[in-house]
Amino acid sequence: MAVPALHFGRKSLLVLLSLVLTLALGMGLPEGLSFLARLFGFAENSVIHGIVLLYFLYVLYVAMPALPRGTVPVEDKHVLITGCDTGFGFALAKHLHAIGFTVFAGCLLKDKGGDGARELQSMQSDSMKVLQLNVTSDEEITQAVEFVRKNLKEPQRGLWGIVNNAGVSKFGGVEFESLDNYKEVADVNLWGTVRVTKAFLPLIRRAKGRVVNIASMLGRMASPSRSCYCISKYAVEAFSDCLRQEMYQWGVKVAVIEPSNFIAATRILTQEDVENQADELWKKASEIVQEDYGKEYFAHQIVLMKSFVNSGFKDMSPVLNDITDALSSKLPYTRYNPSDTYWWIRLKIMTHLPASIANWIYIR
């Protein structure tokens, strides 16, 4: 579904492209291109036709509203979401419930009386079923499958959807992170997704349902100080792509959501987390790393990270709308990028231009 900021970005690009084209056409581009065309044995005017066609396609891409793709009825559909204690998961559980889905809200802290689980339970709705689910625990996943099976109205028709949302994040340069940190993040973001998906696939296949994996824009492009998180999200993308190909024959659709920066809207990484992690990273770094990088450089990275975690969208609705589309559209997209203009353009550049140029623009 449309994000206003995103549309603004695309329209600005369109205006820019039009200006550039107007200038280029006025400054002898057609003659130059026609000369080249003749040189390679093409008809002279095929060049101009090509330019006009490209321009026309881009205008269509920007100006056309999304084609209506139809929706499936949601009233009889059940969806399991992981990580519903806070953030996207918590908001999504409420949102899907409000539009008519029956929700299985997996919470990490249900048994510990966590706030999110308690608030969802307090809705006292038959179609909001809260369960204990730590995605790093095989035992809890097995219990979750049993719970879901028992609570489906028609278990033989399977489960419509799972949303692998549970996630954790860390920051810190490669030379500062411990291997345990890498493993900790991967255990939730990657192996959690794989475990939960494998456990629920028999039910999902039965329903010809949906698997929706929450990756990230950092599952498509790298960022310094984020290697722990990036490698786990790149892996979620790969896992989803393989699964999509395998599930094709079963009629199961697999979508990936790649939100940009909604950090300030959720609990994924707070300024407090950054401070705590920073102390830890510096203390544990080897002497040579401390000496070579220096406290000043390190402190500057912390300042940058703290300003990053305070930025971005505070309104989660673009993410919630995209997940809803992935679950309820008759023809869901493969990838969704709920995003602000800055990160939308950065992702396009990072994934389409040669790495040397993209890195020169953004990293250096």
Ligand SMILES: NC(=O)c1ccc[n+]([C@@H]2O[C@H](COP(=O)([O-])OP(=O)(O)OC[C@H]3O[C@@H](n4cnc5c(N)ncnc54)[C@H](OP(=O)(O)O)[C@@H]3O)[C@@H](O)[C@H]2O)c1
């Ligand atoms: N916010 C963004 O800008 C952004 C951007 C791109 C992608 N994402 C992704 O969106 C997803 C949701 O994150 P969020 O931003 O909503 O952050 P969040 O508020 O921290 O939500 C993530 C939830 O997952 C829970 N969780 C952690 N470990 C778990 C485990 N082992 N088993 C089950 N649940 C576990 C967390 O519980 P605790 O809080 O108790 O740890 C938390 O409630 C994540 O996959 C994240 O990577 C977020």
Ligand SMILES: *[C@@H]1O[C@H](CO)[C@@H](O)[C@H](O)[C@H]1NC(C)=O
């Ligand atoms: C989740 O499960 C893992 C592995 O079983 C365990 O180490 C961790 O403490 C659990 N987390 C919570 C919050 O219960």
